[in-house]
Amino acid sequence: MFRRPYVITAFIWARITLKASAELALGPLAQSFESTLHQGLRQEFFGPLLYRESYESKRTWSIPFLFSRIQDETINADEWDLMYPVLGYDRVGEEYRIQLFQFISAHGGQKDLDSNADRLAIFPFYYHQRSNHPEKNYTAFLPFYGHMKDRFLRDEIDFILWPLYVKTRKNDVITENYIAPLVHYRTGDSLKGWQFWPIAGWETKGITARKLLSEGEEIVGGYQRLMLFWPFFFQHKEQIGTSNPKYKGSFIPFYSFERSVNRDSTTIPWPLGLTMTHDRVKQYREYGAPWPVIVWAEGKGKHTRRLWPLFGLSHNASLRSDFFLWPLYRYREKTNKVSTRKRHQILAYLYSHIVERNLSNLETTFEQWNLWPFFSKYKNNKGDQRFKALAILEPILPGNESVERNHSHAWSIWRSETNGSTGKSSQSLFWNLYRSEKTETNRRVSFLFGLFQYERKEANRRYRIFFIPFKTNKPTS
Numbered sequence: 001m002f003r004r005p006y007v008i009t010a011f012i013w014a015r016i017t018l019k020a021s022a023e024l025a026l027g028p029l030a031q032s033f034e035s036t037l038h039q040g041l042r043q044e045f046f047g048p049l050l051y052r053e054s055y056e057s058k059r060t061w062s063i064p065f066l067f068s069r070i071q072d073e074t075i076n077a078d079e080w081d082l083m084y085p086v087l088g089y090d091r092v093g094e095e096y097r098i099q100l101f102q103f104i105s106a107h108g109g110q111k112d113l114d115s116n117a118d119r120l121a122i123f124p125f126y127y128h129q130r131s132n133h134p135e136k137n138y139t140a141f142l143p144f145y146g147h148m149k150d151r152f153l154r155d156e157i158d159f160i161l162w163p164l165y166v167k168t169r170k171n172d173v174i175t176e177n178y179i180a181p182l183v184h185y186r187t188g189d190s191l192k193g194w195q196f197w198p199i200a201g202w203e204t205k206g207i208t209a210r211k212l213l214s215e216g217e218e219i220v221g222g223y224q225r226l227m228l229f230w231p232f233f234f235q236h237k238e239q240i241g242t243s244n245p246k247y248k249g250s251f252i253p254f255y256s257f258e259r260s261v262n263r264d265s266t267t268i269p270w271p272l273g274l275t276m277t278h279d280r281v282k283q284y285r286e287y288g289a290p291w292p293v294i295v296w297a298e299g300k301g302k303h304t305r306r307l308w309p310l311f312g313l314s315h316n317a318s319l320r321s322d323f324f325l326w327p328l329y330r331y332r333e334k335t336n337k338v339s340t341r342k343r344h345q346i347l348a349y350l351y352s353h354i355v356e357r358n359l360s361n362l363e364t365t366f367e368q369w370n371l372w373p374f375f376s377k378y379k380n381n382k383g384d385q386r387f388k389a390l391a392i393l394e395p396i397l398p399g400n401e402s403v404e405r406n407h408s409h410a411w412s413i414w415r416s417e418t419n420g421s422t423g424k425s426s427q428s429l430f431w432n433l434y435r436s437e438k439t440e441t442n443r444r445v446s447f448l449f450g451l452f453q454y455e456r457k458e459a460n461r462r463y464r465i466f467f468i469p470f471k472t473n474k475p476t477s
Helices: 005-018 401-411
Strands: 030-034 040-045 050-055 058-063 067-072 077-082 087-092 095-100 104-110 116-122 126-131 138-141 145-151 154-160 165-170 173-178 183-188 191-196 200-205 208-211 217-220 222-228 233-240 246-251 255-260 263-268 274-279 284-288 294-299 303-307 311-315 319-324 329-335 339-346 351-358 364-371 375-380 385-389 414-418 425-429 434-438 442-447 452-457 460-465 468-473
Touching (some): 030 434, 058 401, 067 401, 077 401, 126 145
Antiparallel strands (some): 040 050, 050 058, 058 067, 067 077, 077 087, 087 095, 104 116, 116 126, 138 145, 154 165, 165 173, 173 183, 183 191, 200 222, 208 217, 222 233, 233 246, 246 255, 255 263, 263 274, 274 284, 284 294, 294 303, 303 311, 311 319, 319 329, 329 339, 339 351, 351 364, 364 375, 375 385, 414 425, 425 434, 452 460
């Protein structure tokens, strides 16, 4: 009756949208069932090609590899991806951002009651911003002429025929570049300097003070920096006027050194010679010959034995990092006042096991296993578990919600989920070709996308064959 496939698709979509029922099964065309890990509904269409899910205040739908959208009514947020990571749109309240790879981006909205701004960037050629405050407007068209604000880690940038003339400002420091970065002249608060790269450069800054958020001021150390025939000769005096002045220098490849109240370090020759370090604050001594291939460190703040790539053992009060036959096996451990995190890796991302525990009660708050590209499994402190096979990107980008939303559904041929709070569990093979759901009192099994179904609910049993129901009751004695 319908000659065009999109008419059938629209009909099925409307049918399931209007009837949000976990009972619906239309063979391989559509499946609808209750979410296992959340109190919500999940709907899947044409196997791996399309799915939709809603729980709490969130609504998600996705055509894997092509398009996805997630909305959260609680925080008034909207996010969609087109062929992730090609094009993305994110909005929270009035703030929005549009990005094409890392090259073209636009964002804007109303950050407060008095101002709003719209920004557009076509990297690396064109940038502009428009605001209801004219002093915040700017336009830049590289490499010809332009003015920018809060771009490229600078407060302001002006240029004419980049790189012939470029002027930047960072806080109070103004740098004028001529044929950047070869020649520049720099001024600021008690600061002046020049550079004729790579021949020579000199910069000096006096001792200044800055106000603290609380009462009083703190001393900001000065410095003197000399460069000759980059990168061969440096001589720096840093933090002048403070309790820890530093003196650093190098004459490559003969030596490199650092001297201060807190730390001394010397390398002869640099970089593949003998390195000797004495850190008086962290309380350790370290020797490398050459560093970092062969390292020996001993002290309260660090203990290291390394012969790369055969083995490495290093730890202090909060960190531990070991390896054997790098990159065959690596172990990392990080501890803070609240928790500890451990990670075992074999051949980088081929296999990894992550465990996070709460130190107050030694409870496991998160655990994850990955075997690339075969499976990914996680478990949290609520007892929720999820197992997926295959797992192409999850071991490499763990916890990436965009990968989960845009890609995982398409290659997860086996899915298993368990809700630790309710005891509900589910398993799915080949996007519900076979599906099983189980609660404390119910059991439901379906084959061939629901064409054959079996359900047990307490004393009652129900069968469906090609959507025709059959019901049997267990006799009572």
